[in-house]
Amino acid sequence: MAHSSSNQQPQKPSGAAVQRPELTQALYRAFFDEWAERGYAAISLERVAKKAGAGKAAIYRRWSSKREFANEAIEDVALAVTPIPDEDSLEADIAAFLRSLAILFRHPQIRRILPDLLAERARSDELASLLETIAMARRSRAKDLLDRAIARDELPVDLDRELALDLLPSPLYWRMIVNQRRISLTELHRQAHVLAMALKAAG
Amino acid sequence: MAHSSSNQQPQKPSGAAVQRPELTQALYRAFFDEWAERGYAAISLERVAKKAGAGKAAIYRRWSSKREFANEAIEDVALAVTPIPDEDSLEADIAAFLRSLAILFRHPQIRRILPDLLAERARSDELASLLETIAMARRSRAKDLLDRAIARDELPVDLDRELALDLLPSPLYWRMIVNQRRISLTELHRQAHVLAMALKAAG
């Protein structure tokens, strides 16, 4: 009883006997759109469906909850990974690292989703594992950079790696995400120079 | 008609002909509690009232909206400001600066509210002015520190101040807030040492 989809608009054609991967991708995109716009906690799956030109059923047929949706959405983009720079000096390596970070931090969706992810994790740890996966990949790139510099004798073997890993990405994050300011290429290289000097003092 | 507060619990004594400042403070505290627990967007003023042992009317008599409530709550705590360190060397000054930051970043509510504030601003700019006020106060302390070092000839007069201001707080923020890791006093002083070296290279 109760329902009857009869007397509204003519209802557009749709449907097929197999899940359409293109629709799945469209749902991912719409999910990140919503996330950037409203924040994780305020994501409305109804809006996500509408934005993807889909029905709500298409979502719940694929994922059982918002959380699972988020998990697979992030896994999906996390596969688009990290190429590796490889220059011939510590400072040049750092500059390359910073450039790739700057590209990331300029992305309008990442500028919003990343802080929201941090805020969400600080409250609940529900998304902690998500974040950890992402962070680990990033960190390993920085570690490689340090190892190369040590092999080149540009950094001491007893380098404080923890400190170094905190030092490398943080000023750029502070400037671009926390302070929301752009950075020019020359400024970025100046930062690379200063960071190289700092690392050499981190024995 | 319609209402009647008659047949529930005996209704505790309350009321007076004058606003109670203690209640206002209790409401501020409950507001920050809620903020830390759920995030700004999800703050429920009903829960805030309950947590403060107050009625909802007590809130709406003081502030006209959640936003105004937030504004005055933050103003209220922002008055508890920033004492100034003043040591006898750049490195010692930096260490003092970092220590005061570390205390801030250890506070369980600030650990949650600060990232949430950043995430909220990245979406809407509604809270941008709040954040700007706070940031400005912090930054001026760092500026003083740099000026003293220049006067002592520990830093060059043509120091890149922008870069320096990005450099000082960011590694600690990255470690304590982004990576959620504690920091020991010796680690903190090592960071101060490295940062001093970095600044001297930021001409």
Added chain:
DNA sequence: AATCGTTGGAACGCAATCGTTCCGACGAAA
């Protein structure tokens, strides 16, 4: 002693969103 306005509390109408279920239309696989 009388006034006045705050107090905690309960209810209002409204708006969202949740996760679920149903539908007729449709197309790919068998």
Added chain:
DNA sequence: TTTCGTCGGAACGATTGCGTTCCAACGATT
């Protein structure tokens, strides 16, 4: 050609919180 299950869409009951309004109880000021 028939079967099968996905498609967009609409509705469901439940839950939540908004901002507002009413209330009787109460105590500081006058």
